[in-house]
Amino acid sequence: MTTRGLEQETAFSPGHRSFGLAGFRRLVGTLEAEAARLFLWLPVVFGAGILTYFSLSQEPGIWLASLLTLLGASLLIALRRAPLGAAIGIALLGFALGFATAKLRTELVRAPVLERELAFVAVTGWIEGIEQRPNGRSRLTVRLVSLDRLPQDETPYRITATTGREAASGFATGEAVRFRATLMPPPAPARPGGFDFSRKAWFERIGGTGYAVSRVEKIALQTPLPLTIRLWAAIDRVRNAINARIAAALPGEEGGLAIALITGDRGGVPDEVQQAMRDSGLAHILAISGLHMMLMAGTVFWAARALLATIPSLALRFPIRKWAAGSALIAALAYLAISGAAVPTVRAWIMMSIVLLAVLLDRPAITMRNVALAALAILAVAPESIFQPSFQMSFAAVVALVAIYETLSARRAAKAGTDLPDVSPLWRHFRFATLLIAGAALTTIVAGLATSPFAAFHFHRIAYYGLAANLLATPLISLLVMPMALLALIAMPFGLEALPLAAMGFGLELMVSIGKTVSAWPGAVDRVPAISGVSLALIAIGALWLCLWTRTWRLLGLAAIAGGLLLGTMAARPDLLIERDGEAIAVRSANGELALSPGSERNYSAQKWLEADGDDRNPAFAAANGAFACDSLGCMTEAAGLRVAYLNHLAAAEEDCARATIVIAALYLPPACRTPRLVIDKGRLRREGAMAVYLSDDREGGLRVETVADAQGDRPWSHYARIKDKKR
Structure with a gap:
């Protein structure tokens, strides 16, 4: 439908019609100017559909999800010729698909959950995972074969049980075990609106949690070991061997930290170190996520490309940049496996893989489109990720940093050819060093501001000196700790890991010293009262509006952010x-x-x-x-x-x-x-x-x-x- 036809069908008075059509034309014009950015909103509307599903007070039927999807597709077909009709139709369909994906995921993971506490029940199953705790205790994740005399249709798919210091010693993933435990349904939130572990457990197919009341015994089962457990058992053997080599070469606190950064096992990190890292704003370094995946894969990419460039016959005839990207993809997958493939690490791997695939396909690597593709892929596979702090904070930081990168790149392109060349080598080196320091500071500031609302919402704390701590610690992690971790992994098959691990340990010692020093400063950390989900949603929408658009109207996002912050201060507190x-x-x-x-x-x-x-x-x-x-x-x-x-x-x-x-x-x-x-x-x-x-x-x-x-x-x-x- 043309604008002229639209004017003829409008029933308003001429004055109102003129005003309304002028505003509509301006909106259409602005959106058409931003047409290249419309795709970036697809994961946003997809996520809105997921949030709508989870916000319902009653479980919707499959028929509703199917009806919404059919309605979205029908509207896309009906609106495709209207001004911006295709964009509106795709948005509606994306919303419906997000809703349907969340419903489908809920049904696919459906498994029995305990309805009451079961005391001293016999647990029989395979060990899927062993999580060591700093206090010497362990938490077993067990894929159940049987649970006492419960019928199979009431037996949970898996349970978790905490064991004593000696109860689970000497066990490994994939082994069949039997023990007695007291188990309960996954706990509900501690307060209305609080963290819902029972929802998290549902999507992890955990139907009971508790503690062992006897020693864990190895047994032989006639039932064949599931393929997935067999695969992870093989990977865990490699991980345990790596942990043993690290502990032998780097004992003590630094060894525990090195293991945490390489294989993801934080059981050897003392509680006081973890607390100091939290209070100084460095806790994200201990959890393998986007930073670690980027450093590992980026180091492999840089090293492989530099090595291939030293061979002229290859560098001049073949696409060594793509070869380096392929090597980095393999390295990222290997790091995902040996790090335990925790949910945040999987998300980081997906994001890194999309960036490297862009290089292989001759597409720009650091773009907002790639970030949108990564978010869409993650939400399509695991829609429940939208509630997880690591998902929210990772994408908040990445979106904000890419938006800043795009803005600075556009300004640099506009100024191209106007700057005088650097004649003095000394000045050139000074300018490069200054830009490097300024870039690190800007990155830390932007990422800190982007993630702080989510940290306040989930953890109710703000580390005021996080900027200073990250400015000091991030170069250590980027230039020393993670490159040495990669070198240690490469050297392990040859028994030469001691030297790179010693260098890694030196960097970790400095990092811990930074964390403890900063956390001891007066007023280093402060608690903040809980804010509502509506407040966080307003802040998130405002931030997305500010980052995803490029024209002046993006500044309207600041109003939404201010509204969310104001609403957060007005939240009622229970008596x-x-x-x-x-x-x-x-x-x-x-x-x-x-x-x-x-x-x-x-x-x-x-x-x-x-x-x-x-x-x-x-x-x-x-x-x-x-x-x-x-x-x-x-x-x-x-x-x-x-x-x-x-x-x-x-x-x-x-x-x-x-x-x-x-x-x-x-x-x-x-x-x-x-x-x-x-x-x-x-x-x-x-x-x-x-x-x-x-x-x-x-x-x-x-x-x-x-x-x-x-x-x-x-x-x-x-x-x-x-x-x-x-x-x-």
């Missing part, structure tokens, strides 16, 4: 929090801080409440606050002027139910306890999970109660939804 089993509660005291119930300082949920509240106090101090008056039957406290009773014995029920406005108990209360405006007992907690109560709203008798069950909705990974379905 009362109740743990999912009723073993801990917290009330907001008059000074605005949370006061924990006595004895809850070691409770996992209580610790997470303080983090989400932006409170960096030790839980022991938050529990020793004097806000609770306790005796052997329970405690009494106040929240926003309302009396709150926290019972641990039925003998106090009659009196407290008559006196208190809110009654909470980790036991079943009698039906006669109806006087309080809000009663939360074991029965309700088992049905609805952890709760957050807001006393300034007028919902439930003057109170607003949010529950984990409501936040999760009726979804397959929700333990509370399964309980509800079983009672129907």
Whole structure:
């Protein structure tokens, strides 16, 4: 349809029609000028479809996903000739495909999940993974063959179990084992809106978690070992051999760090080192991700190309750049395997592979299109990745850096031929060094700003001196640590790894020293209260608008970012929090801080409440606050002027139910306890999970109660939804 035809069909008055059409023409003109950038929004709308699927309170049927996809395809066909119709149709289809992909993924990984705690059950299966912990304990991931007397249709696909220091010693991936364990359903969030491990476990097909209560025994099974486990068992043998060689050549703290950066096993990194790295903003260095994959593959690419260039007969006749890219692709795949192929590493490998494939196809390597392709590929394979901090922070940093690169490249191209040549070699070297330092600083600043909202959302902390720490540590990692790691891997078959590992250890020692020094500076790290998903979404949309467009209207993204930040500061904080089993509660005291119930300082949920509240106090101090008056039957406290009773014995029920406005108990209360405006007992907690109560709203008798069950909705990974379905 032409613009003229559109004008004839408009029913508005001439003045309004003229204004509306002028605005529409400007919009169409701007979008046509940005036509080359429209593809970049495809993973965004695809991701929006995924988020829409996960935001529903009820599990949608396959029919809805199919209907949306059919509707999107139909609209694409119907709109293809309208102004920007093809772009709108593709966007709608991309949204529908994102929704359908998330639904399909949910069904493909569907597996039984435990409905209740099982104590001292016999576990039989194959070891899929062994994760060493700094405290000497291990966590086994076991592909189940049987679980006590559970029917096969109720037996989880896999479980995880923590073992003691000696219980799992001497075992390897692929071995058949039997042991007794206490297992529970994957835990629900510690608070409404908090991290949902049960959803993560669903997509990893983990149907139970717990701990071993006996020694782990090797057994022989008649059932053949699955091919995937056999493959990973072979890879793990190589990884274990590499770990042993590193530990022999580089013992101590540096050896543990070297193992973490090469094979991804962080069990040998002391807790105090990990804490120092977090507080200094260097924690990302310990997790193999985009930086490490880029350095490994980039070093191979540079070295292979430099080596081939020394042979004129090859350099002049053959595409050595492509050969180097092919070598880097192989190296990236090998690094993916020996690093354990953790989810962030797989994402980094996909991104690196797309860049190297662009080189092989004579396409520009560092482009926003390649970033979009990588995001689309990852979301298509694992749509649940959209919730993971590593996915969000990796792409936030990469998108921001590529946007800066594109802007600076465009300015440099516009100034081409206008700069005077550098006559003095000394000045040329000084200018190069200055640009190198400025580039490193700019990269650190941009990546830090891009990832900080996501770090605040997920981890509730900001490392204020991360810029300084990264400026000092990144050159060490880029120029010494990772190149020496690569050289050590190449030298291992010849027994010559000691020298490069010693050089790597020296760099790691300096890195740890930087981390500890910076983390000890006053005010190095600060806690920030939890912000809502809506706030983060506004910030993300604004950042994408700013980075993906090239014309002036991109600056509108700053308004969305400002709106998200402002909304984040206005988020309401709960006045009362109740743990999912009723073993801990917290009330907001008059000074605005949370006061924990006595004895809850070691409770996992209580610790997470303080983090989400932006409170960096030790839980022991938050529990020793004097806000609770306790005796052997329970405690009494106040929240926003309302009396709150926290019972641990039925003998106090009659009196407290008559006196208190809110009654909470980790036991079943009698039906006669109806006087309080809000009663939360074991029965309700088992049905609805952890709760957050807001006393300034007028919902439930003057109170607003949010529950984990409501936040999760009726979804397959929700333990509370399964309980509800079983009672129907």
